[in-house]
Amino acid sequence: MLPEFGFLALIFAFLFSLALGVLPLLGYYRQHAGLMRLARPLGLGAMAFLILSFGVLTWNFLNDDFTVRYVVNHSNSMLPWYYKVSAVWGGHEGSMLLWVMILSFWIVAVAAFSKKLPLDMLAVVMSMMGLVLAAFNAFLIFTSNPFDRVLPFPPADGRDLNPLLQDPGLILHPPMLYMGYVGFSVAFAFAISALLIGRLDSAWARWSRPWTNVAWVFMTLGIALGSWWAYYELGWGGWWFWDPVENASLIPWLLGTALIHSLAATDKRGVYKGWTVLLAISTFSMTLLGTFLVRSGVLNSVHAFANDPSRGFFILLIFAVFTGGSLLLYALRLPALQAGARFQWVSREMFLLGNNLMLTLYTVIIILLTFAPVVNDLLGLRTISIGPPWFNDITTVLAPLLVLLLGVGQWVRWKKHDLKPVMRWSAWALIASVALAVLCNWLYAQHINWRVVLGLSLAWWLALSTLKTLYDSTHKAANPLLGLRKLSRSYYGMILGHVGLLVMIVGVTMATQYEAHQDVRMAPGDRYALGNWTFEFREYDERAVANYETQMAFFNLYRNGRPAGELLAEKRFYPVAGQLMTQAGILGQLNRDLYVSMGEPLTADRETWSVRLHVKPFVRWIWLGSIIMALGAGLAILDKRYRRIKLGET
């Protein structure tokens, strides 16, 4: 009976979300405060039933209820309990249920943290989110019921969770990413409400800013976590593959980044109101499109879920109704709302516009490249394959332009700045950056690689710009240290975000340009040199440890002939889970990773192995940069100005 209760809870959640989508909105049009006040309890009700439903499914997994088809397909009685829990979102139905539940969390969070929002605004915002929730809830109920039974002949055991997903990194990656995806629905709901109510002022932007930042933090960490997992666990040695589903998460991330910046301009200066609304709509639309891509099987990808056209149509319908509807509303309402403050050519407003144009252009190109093979196929043209080089080239062109703008944009004044000092600083900083980059490259490698010089120049350019930004904002204070203390949290958030980008640029540049790897055949005692580094296969051993059997290869590492550490690469066999795992040996240092993954034994006595050796300079800086960026955005949320609006002082 329990699974049926889970399904029943899902239906109740649907009814609550439908009511949430309709009643407060009706209340707004009738100006009926009672109906509008229903938003909070209805949101809470929907969340309660979704938690109940999710709990039932989790319970079914933990208790190996193999009468439930979804449990059969994604679990097994021998799976350890924590993988049974994460298997709940290991497939289409369960991950969709998680998606919907997280959306209900956001709805309740909006209700909880917006006590001082005008009632009509809150009612419309929650109604909009309620409609999204109802749509996806219906999607679950009608096409993807996770509680579907296999009766009357339940199998004896489950088909097991895809071995690739049996990894701690993957327990966290999907929930994080969904928090980000779904979080952008808040900015979307605020934008639509502003359009509907016609209150498209800077207060709207200020309300949305912290929410957008929270969503962006989760999304940044979610993507970084996925990238780290691919690097660490898959043993492929790469950190980004331009896979369509990776792109599906990068696209809303880029638009979300643009949105954060245009919201700043709208909040502080009241400019770009129309554009910001359009971005808020587009960002959320792209998360819907991403969901469609992953679930419909239109694109072939390692991540893609099983192909089911009826699901594809349903999500396409959701996408068309919400995106189409809101863009139509945008087109009809916008002309009445235009009015903005004036600013000059050289001003922060202009540089933020440049930032937005670059990020949008980059996003559009990535969308086109991702879809080009499919569209080509559709038109019956010969199949083309668009590989990573295309994406890398476009990034090498656009990222420098974006960073150049950023280097000036973060300290240039709002409204108007004299052209002369900007030009003077830029010229000197540019020369200094290139000179420092050439120097660094020479000191590091004793040769000059123009791609490395480009990347490091950008990093230096950002570093100099950040120093200038801090100097500008403190040099008038009597005591510079006191001046630093007076700067706001959102200001430090900005600085930190940009420093994160700097760190990431260094990581990407060095890791892609100076990465070296080699597949070699090695037996104990063998040595192999890769650049300055020598890998020595010291000894081989086999052992039965707690719950697995392991084949271990110990390596000594030498730098220029001097001992520099050791590492252990393993191949583990888990008899209970029945699984063979490659545990790459990584000697991680801040400036480089040395990385060994074991391939296959080449002799019957398992003494000689094929192994892959990597040297990856600065690769950790990529994830470190993401974390710093996320910290920056997180710090900005804590700014006092947002707390003030909650207290209703503006």
Added chain:
Amino acid sequence: MRWVVFVPFFVVMVAATVFGYMLSNNEQEGSAPSTRIGQPLPAFALEDLVDPELQRVNEDMLGEPFLLNVWGSWCPSCRIEHPVLNGLAADGVRIIGLNYRDTRDGGIEWLEERGDPYVFNVFDPIGEFGFDLGVVGAPETYFVDAEGIVRHRHVGILNERHWENTLRDVWESL
């Protein structure tokens, strides 16, 4: 210039139509659980499970219809499925095994313990052929005709009931 604000709306509507068209094209092939249906098996060259000296390629399989069964000694469900395969092989169904993400010793030991219904087994320790084929997990069974075209895919344990209900007809139509 007022029409400019409608551009995003029209772009999205056109995109949605294109996607819809793509989806309906997908559907014409039947609610196929695999994009491989109607397509030839992907090319491969892998060692035989039992005899590492022997290289197995596509041509070794073709000539007569067969079932390509994906299994591994690590897979608990395969344990349940195995007797069914033994029975089918005894009835003259040609079954070729794809030993998936397994160790050679584990696979051989399995066959010695539980009987060998397979004509031969392709050894795919890192799952490269499985990946090309679109295998999600074990067990899976592909119904392939004499020319090597995949006609049907069965995901999960293949039991007597499946066989009697639908799969026998699929097999006989090959």
